Amino acid sequence: MDQLHRRRLIGGLGVGLVGFAAPAILRAQEPARPTAFQMEGPFYPYDDMPADQDSDLVRVTGVDAQAMGQVTHVTGTVWDQFGAPRAGALIEIWQCDHTGRYLHRDDPNTDRSRDAGFQGYGKAITDARGAFHFRTIKPVSYAAIIDGEQIWRAPHIHAAVSTRGVRRLTTQLYVAGAPQNEADILLQQVTSDEREGLIRPYTPGTGSETGALAAHYDLIVAV
Incomplete structure (x- = not known):
């Protein structure tokens, strides 16, 4: 078990058993490697930011229909390199809808209609x-054009972490077991250890929402 995996395990036990005593222990160890950088991509909605920007992407204000796709509760914790939780950090996510379309005017997949019930950004x-x-929703695979060539991207959610008004991390979050993971051109650019933090299982949720999935990511940012 490598040091980063031990850190996450200890941190998880600390949350479940003794509150946040564990990070004090972690601070005495060597700093952890920050979560791997992944490119922002062309579809961050700079010019297409939705009016509804809350953390529920499945419901859009003013739209009666819920988003299509499998509802997923994505949770996580932001840590600094020494195991301390980062309160007050801004987390942004954006992803395509169940058909593979982004909330972006330059999305090339114009042969299909975008799901108006999916917020696309939160x-x-x-x-x-x-x-x-x-x-x-659980992310889906879609066709992308990279360097003029059409490729299939592995299912992923784009994520960014900012503190004190400065973006500290831009990355992409993947689904364990997705068959496209092994050939994804961007995922192959990070090491196997780094991939461990970006690829997490999507499992049946334990909450009251029938049929929903759950996934958890620990994001480590440099301070």
Whole structure:
């Protein structure tokens, strides 16, 4: 078990058993490697920002229909390199809808209609324990053009973390077991250890929402 994996395990036990005593222990160890950078991509909605920007991407204000796709509760914790939770961090996510279309005017997949019930972008602020929660859909694979060549991207959610008005991390979050993972051109650019933090299982949720999935990511940012 490598040091980063031990750090996450200890941190998880600390949250479940003794609150946040564990990060004090972690601060005495060597700094952890920050979560791997992944490109922002062309579809961050700079010019197409939705009016509804909350953390529930499955419901859009003013739209009666819920988003198509499998509802997923994506949770996570933002840590610094020494195991301390980062409260007050801005978390942004954006992803395509169930058909593979982004909320962006330059999305080339114009042969299909975008799901008006899917928000496409959301944001949240981490709480005192560095935790965040989004209600979204399980990401899907889609065709992308990279260097003039059409390729299939592995299912992923784009994510960004900012503190004190400065973006500290831009990355992409993947689904364990997705068959496209092994050939994804961007995922192959990070090491196997780095991939561990970006690829997480999507499992049946334990909450009251029938049929929903759950996934959890720990994001480590440099300070």
